[in-house]
Amino acid sequence: MRKNLNVNGEVRVVDVPPDMPLLWVLRDVLGLTGTKYGCGIAQCGACTIHIDGRPVRSCVLPASAAGGAIVTIEAVGNTPTGAAAQKAWLDLDVVQCGYCQSGQVMSAAALLARNPAPTDEDIDLAMSGNICRCATYPRIRDAIKRAARS
Amino acid sequence: MTLQAPQLPTREIELVTDRRRLILGGGLVLGLAVASVKARAQTADPSRVNPAGPQPLSTDDVSAAAGEGFRGFAPDAFIRITRDNQVILIIPNVEMGQGIYMGESSLIAEELEVGLDQVLIAPAPPNEALYKQPLLQFQGTGGSTSIRGAWEPLRKAGAAARTLLITAAANRWGVPVAECVAERAMVRHTPSGRQTTYGEVVDDASRLPKPEQVALKDPSQFKIIGKMIRRVDTPAKVNGTAVYGIDVIRPGMKFATVQSCPWRGGTLRAVDDRAALAVPGVLQVIRLPDAVAVVGEHFWAAKQGLDLLKVQWNAGPNANMSTEGLWASMEQASNAARGAVAHQSGDFDRAFQGAEKRVEAVYRQPFLCHAPMEPQAAVVHVTGGGAEIWCGTQVPTSAQGAAAKILGVPPERVTIHNYLIGGAFGRKLETDYVEQAVQIARFCPYPVKMVWTREQDTQHDNYRPLYLDKISAGLGADGLPVAWRHRVTAASVTIRFVGPAGMRPNGVDPDAVEEAEDPVYGKFQNMLLDYVQWQPPEGLRVSWWRGVGPTHAIYVVESFVDELAHAAGQDPVEYRRKLLRNQPRGLAVLNRAAQAAGWGTPLPAGAGRGVIVQKSFGSFLAAVVEVQVADEGDVRLRRITVAVDSGITVNPSVLKQQVEGGILFGLTAALFNEITFERGRVQQSNFHDYRMLRINETPPVEVIHIQTNNPPGGIGEAGTTAAAPALCNAIFAATGVRLRELPVRRELLRKNARKRTLAPPIAAALGARLLTPAEEVRDERADANAANDRGELPLDGIGEP
Numbered sequence: 001m002r003k004n005l006n007v008n009g010e011v012r013v014v015d016v017p018p019d020m021p022l023l024w025v026l027r028d029v030l031g032l033t034g035t036k037y038g039c040g041i042a043q044c045g046a047c048t049i050h051i052d053g054r055p056v057r058s059c060v061l062p063a064s065a066a067g068g069a070i071v072t073i074e075a076v077g078n079t080p081t082g083a084a085a086q087k088a089w090l091d092l093d094v095v096q097c098g099y100c101q102s103g104q105v106m107s108a109a110a111l112l113a114r115n116p117a118p119t120d121e122d123i124d125l126a127m128s129g130n131i132c133r134c135a136t137y138p139r140i141r142d143a144i145k146r147a148a149r150s
Numbered sequence: 151m152t153l154q155a156p157q158l159p160t161r162e163i164e165l166v167t168d169r170r171r172l173i174l175g176g177g178l179v180l181g182l183a184v185a186s187v188k189a190r191a192q193t194a195d196p197s198r199v200n201p202a203g204p205q206p207l208s209t210d211d212v213s214a215a216a217g218e219g220f221r222g223f224a225p226d227a228f229i230r231i232t233r234d235n236q237v238i239l240i241i242p243n244v245e246m247g248q249g250i251y252m253g254e255s256s257l258i259a260e261e262l263e264v265g266l267d268q269v270l271i272a273p274a275p276p277n278e279a280l281y282k283q284p285l286l287q288f289q290g291t292g293g294s295t296s297i298r299g300a301w302e303p304l305r306k307a308g309a310a311a312r313t314l315l316i317t318a319a320a321n322r323w324g325v326p327v328a329e330c331v332a333e334r335a336m337v338r339h340t341p342s343g344r345q346t347t348y349g350e351v352v353d354d355a356s357r358l359p360k361p362e363q364v365a366l367k368d369p370s371q372f373k374i375i376g377k378m379i380r381r382v383d384t385p386a387k388v389n390g391t392a393v394y395g396i397d398v399i400r401p402g403m404k405f406a407t408v409q410s411c412p413w414r415g416g417t418l419r420a421v422d423d424r425a426a427l428a429v430p431g432v433l434q435v436i437r438l439p440d441a442v443a444v445v446g447e448h449f450w451a452a453k454q455g456l457d458l459l460k461v462q463w464n465a466g467p468n469a470n471m472s473t474e475g476l477w478a479s480m481e482q483a484s485n486a487a488r489g490a491v492a493h494q495s496g497d498f499d500r501a502f503q504g505a506e507k508r509v510e511a512v513y514r515q516p517f518l519c520h521a522p523m524e525p526q527a528a529v530v531h532v533t534g535g536g537a538e539i540w541c542g543t544q545v546p547t548s549a550q551g552a553a554a555k556i557l558g559v560p561p562e563r564v565t566i567h568n569y570l571i572g573g574a575f576g577r578k579l580e581t582d583y584v585e586q587a588v589q590i591a592r593f594c595p596y597p598v599k600m601v602w603t604r605e606q607d608t609q610h611d612n613y614r615p616l617y618l619d620k621i622s623a624g625l626g627a628d629g630l631p632v633a634w635r636h637r638v639t640a641a642s643v644t645i646r647f648v649g650p651a652g653m654r655p656n657g658v659d660p661d662a663v664e665e666a667e668d669p670v671y672g673k674f675q676n677m678l679l680d681y682v683q684w685q686p687p688e689g690l691r692v693s694w695w696r697g698v699g700p701t702h703a704i705y706v707v708e709s710f711v712d713e714l715a716h717a718a719g720q721d722p723v724e725y726r727r728k729l730l731r732n733q734p735r736g737l738a739v740l741n742r743a744a745q746a747a748g749w750g751t752p753l754p755a756g757a758g759r760g761v762i763v764q765k766s767f768g769s770f771l772a773a774v775v776e777v778q779v780a781d782e783g784d785v786r787l788r789r790i791t792v793a794v795d796s797g798i799t800v801n802p803s804v805l806k807q808q809v810e811g812g813i814l815f816g817l818t819a820a821l822f823n824e825i826t827f828e829r830g831r832v833q834q835s836n837f838h839d840y841r842m843l844r845i846n847e848t849p850p851v852e853v854i855h856i857q858t859n860n861p862p863g864g865i866g867e868a869g870t871t872a873a874a875p876a877l878c879n880a881i882f883a884a885t886g887v888r889l890r891e892l893p894v895r896r897e898l899l900r901k902n903a904r905k906r907t908l909a910p911p912i913a914a915a916l917g918a919r920l921l922t923p924a925e926e927v928r929d930e931r932a933d934a935n936a937a938n939d940r941g942e943l944p945l946d947g948i949g950e951p
């Protein structure tokens with residue numbers, strides 16, 4: 001299947017099986033390895049990307065169904081909420097191993113874009129699909145609030 | 151339909167490789183990290199996120215920088231300074247989230263007088279002679295040993311290098327060394343104000359003899375150590391540019407995924423691969439003795455192919471292995487008349503018989519999977535007579551040796567490029583995944599990236615072993631223990647990992663008794679601790695898991711001390727205070743944690759607080775966990791308070807990170823996790839059935855850092871060792887149900903189940919299982935526990951030493 005994908009503001013032509021999850025298109029075909037594989041079954045959120053600003057688990061999204069503007073962690077810093085989240089993450093030393101953090105930042109940036117002042121419940125709802133094995137959750141919560149204030 | 155190989159990234163990477171060569175030829179090392187970051191994230195604007203922050207280099211970069219061709223100042227294994235004043239710090243330990251790039255670079259930079267914003271950080275290549283961990287005695291990262299081992303040597307390295315650079319500058323100016331100072335990679339002659347960069351004097355400094363003795367800074371002069379400074383490895387981890395082993399891309403690389411034999415010790419019998427080979431993009435099916443792999447143009451093709459294989463296995467000796475059977479076998483082993491004695495003092499039997507009260511308990515802990523977020527992966531390119539390997543490993547030298555053995559070549563023919571690790575928790579002390587990738591790559595004419603599925607990662611981990619602990623104590627008139635008897639039965643991780651040389655001569659596995667032998671309270675009176683080594687079935691590999699021995703022992707000791715406090719009718723904090731009379735560091739953290747947690751203040755119905763105090767890895771820590779247990783038995787974490795004294799702390803921010811994450815990591819396991827076997831197969835496979843704590847389940851965590859001038863303790867695991875006992879003690883406070891088996895079983899905590907299973911009045915009130923000479927109280931809860939079919943285990947079986 002030949003397909004045009006709009007990834008991080010560029011049109012990329014890929015030729016991949018229609019059922020190939022976007023995660024593997026990004027990582028193994030386009031070389032955008034910032035988006036991570038953790039579970040492959042929409043359980044961990046490591047593969048979270050944005051499609052038209054909404055957070056999507058790319059490990060279960062077939063390439064054939066991937067339309068719209070795709071933004072990955074490599075470019076989310078170009079969006080105001082992505083940049084704010086990244087900065088807050090560093091200000092509060094959120095990160096440990098970092099492997100989950102691409103997905104965390106993507107989920108947080110999407111949350112902040114649609115809700116500039118999230119409550120604890122909003123954070124729970126938006127972020128509970130993202131596992132962090134290093135359990136950086138308390139700092140993720142604080143960083144989202146800090147980014148919201150900025 | 152045609153499939154495209156990864157075209158663009160290959161080009162990008164080639165570009166990077168070319169530039170790297172060019173850049174290195176010119177001796178400018180700084181440029182290449184930036185070049186590689188840019189190429190990998192061409193659409194991102196790196197200026198948005200702290201691009202000036204130091205970026206970890208890959209070993210590719212550093213072996214060029216640190217190798218033969220390096221021109222500049224290379225006084226030791228850790229420091230490289232180029233003529234244009236680029237400072238590269240080679241970090242002996244691997245970064246897997248614990249912040250060691252930060253910790254060890256801080257130690258060197260502090261004495262070298264360079265800013266952390268001025269350095270590049272590179273992982274050490276495999277080299278036992280240069281990078282052997284002083285406490286482990288091999289090149290490895292684990293056991294919370296890194297900072298404890300590096301504290302002196304790395305600061306001395308920094309100080310020696312600084313001395314040489316200052317001397318070189320002073321000589322050039324013809325002024326006394328004493329008139330010169332170093333700061334931010336510059337030397338300044340204070341009286342004249344003249345100054346020079348380190349880079350300008352590297353050639354002179356290289357010719358000077360090494361100083362015999364160097365003076366280390368007084369802690370009052372520290373600019374980096376002990377300060378809240380942000381981690382150096384994190385900017386790249388929030389913008390997608392950090393490269394983990396699983397992210398490596400090599401020119402022409404293909405992708406493999408693998409299924410190992412579902413039965414440990416089993417072998418591959420036959421594979422029908424017709425359907426798999428018909429999948430577009432599938433290139434090869436590779437048969438290994440105990441596994442089968444599919445190689446494709448990308449992971450997805452390989453995975454599709456793998457799913458379509460029709461595989462027949464020889465299940466082998468463990469076809470009927472079950473968790474229940476393993477427990478029965480452990481139980482039998484634990485009844486041995488004799489164990490290997492780890493500690494014996496006084497006369498346990500006499501003191502126990504003469505005690506006012508006697509308390510006994512049996513604790514069980516399950517197999518645990520490491521489940522790091524980054525599944526096991528490695529890129530291997532086997533070339534004539536050797537191999538290149540790109541991966542994350544905690545043991546670069548062992549990985550190199552294991553790969554060389556498979557290939558039948560000397561180790562120096564195998565190059566290891568070590569990368570950031572997406573969580574290890576002990577997993578990457580093993581080299582099985584590297585070995586398997588090498589076995590696959592032997593069949594491939596191109597570099598191949600093996601990526602494990604989460605399912606493979608869960609089911610083919612080397613698990614934390616089962617532990618069976620039988621423990622009894624006699625209490626004196628004041629309620630404090632006068633007799634203490636503890637038998638540990640477990641498979642030996644030490645013997646599997648180190649071999650007999652790691653064991654004590656009498657057969658004690660030091661790991662299995664660590665912190666049971668020498669708890670925070672000091673040794674108990676009339677104490678007898680022994681160890682029975684249980685032989686796991688052939689092929690069942692047990693391994694190190696975060697907190698190692700202490701995670702096991704502190705759960706037992708701190709649960710049991712809690713039981714003793716209740717048996718004595720005393721407050722658990724008060725009771726521990728008495729036991730800590732002569733242990734000021736333990737007492738201090740206990741008091742701080744209890745006070746900050748509001749110990750003793752009222753809680754809503756159904757809530758309870760549990761406390762523990764411990765020392766592990768040279769750090770002292772007390773924790774109070776507050777839970778709410780619903781009538782249906784669900785446990786909710788309300789609040790966590792920790793006080794920690796880790797001695798001199800290199801970075802307080804990293805310390806807090808590690809304690810927060812560490813205790814939540816331990817709570818995750820205690821609440822949810824166990825690996826079980828049925829008919830030889832692992833029952834869990836992914837995060838839906840091996841579940842992780844999530845943000846909505848995470849309570850506020852307060853970490854109180856008590857700074858002391860004791861030598862630095864390890865901190866990556868101390869939070870984890872505290873978790874399970876604090877949780878179970880809190881659940882007991884909330885419900886009266888003492889959980890002696892992990893993970894927490896909600897069915898035991900349902901309100902009506904609680905009533906049914908409560909022991910007779912006195913035990914119900916005090917919540918402990920009492921065995922007084924006058925009245926033997928039977929623990930009926932155990933009977934009601936269907937999962938506990940193994941029944942009450944007679945402590946009489948513990949026997950004489």
Ligand code: FES
Binds near residue numbers: 042
């Ligand atoms: S990899 Fe997509 S949710 Fe885990």
Ligand code: FES
Binds near residue numbers: 101133
């Ligand atoms: S930082 Fe390691 S998994 Fe989240």
